[in-house]
Amino acid sequence: MREKKYIVGNWKMNGLASDLMQIGEINAFCRRHATVESAVCPPATLIARAAQVNTDIAIGAQDVHHEASGAHTGCMSAAMIKEAGARFSIIGHSERRADQHETNDMVAAKAAALKAADMGAILCVGETLETRDAGDAIDFVAAQLLASLPNGASSDWLTIAYEPVWAIGTGRVPENSDIADMHAALRAALASKIGANSENMRILYGGSVNGGNAAEILSLDNVDGALVGGASLTAEKFLPILQAAL
Numbered sequence: 001m002r003e004k005k006y007i008v009g010n011w012k013m014n015g016l017a018s019d020l021m022q023i024g025e026i027n028a029f030c031r032r033h034a035t036v037e038s039a040v041c042p043p044a045t046l047i048a049r050a051a052q053v054n055t056d057i058a059i060g061a062q063d064v065h066h067e068a069s070g071a072h073t074g075c076m077s078a079a080m081i082k083e084a085g086a087r088f089s090i091i092g093h094s095e096r097r098a099d100q101h102e103t104n105d106m107v108a109a110k111a112a113a114l115k116a117a118d119m120g121a122i123l124c125v126g127e128t129l130e131t132r133d134a135g136d137a138i139d140f141v142a143a144q145l146l147a148s149l150p151n152g153a154s155s156d157w158l159t160i161a162y163e164p165v166w167a168i169g170t171g172r173v174p175e176n177s178d179i180a181d182m183h184a185a186l187r188a189a190l191a192s193k194i195g196a197n198s199e200n201m202r203i204l205y206g207g208s209v210n211g212g213n214a215a216e217i218l219s220l221d222n223v224d225g226a227l228v229g230g231a232s233l234t235a236e237k238f239l240p241i242l243q244a245a246l
């Protein structure tokens with residue numbers, strides 16, 4: 001567990017240049033408050049402009065290709081997003097696992113590509129409602145994490161995000177005890193693979209976090225921060241989450 005909470009915004013396929021002022025306000029908040037750490041992942045088109053002026057937060061990408069170059073139309077390598085100004089990338093988001101059929105092996109390869117480029121990664125895992133209702137959530141997510149974990153996983157460059165698929169963008173949030181149980185199980189799974197360094201690896205919760213529920217979620221054991229979608233699109237909605245993390 002780390003002292004400072006880490007609050008990351010994922011803009012998904014939202015945002016034009018006129019929205020960059022939102023990141024500016026988030027950056028200004030973090031300049032004033034050193035007890036919270038934040039990052040925003042705008043669409044790739046805005047990474048360079050966001051990174052040039054917002055230096056009190058990290059700017060990240062939402063995805064990266066696992067290869068360094070080649071015939072992969074529409075994709076971006078780690079070196080490309082790094083040159084644009086991204087310091088890390090989200091990988092394995094459930095929307096990409098579902099829409100782009102990304103497998104655990106592909107996610108592990110993306111993580112390895114980021115590490116090779118000396119960048120960070122936020123690796124997402126999470127169960128569907130069907131798996132939760134079947135009572136298999138913890139076993140499924142722990143196995144998904146271990147199968148997506150790259151060689152050399154370590155807390156200095158890798159962060160985990162637990163995001164139940166059924167909680168993303170739905171306004172539904174698991175019971176606090178379910179979040180705490182999952183995060184403890186993921187910490188134990190990490191320990192089985194990487195040993196004592198698992199204590200320092202950040203495990204974020206994601207799924208319908210907002211200004212009203214952030215304080216409670218962030219106070220749970222083993223919750224080191226939050227990955228936020230919808231409520232990260234405006235400073236008005238995101239700043240109360242940062243406030244709750246101070």
Ligand code: PEP
Nearest residue numbers: 168169206207208229230
């Ligand atoms: C996400 O997509 O990573 C996410 C957590 O979205 P939301 O906060 O909108 O549920």
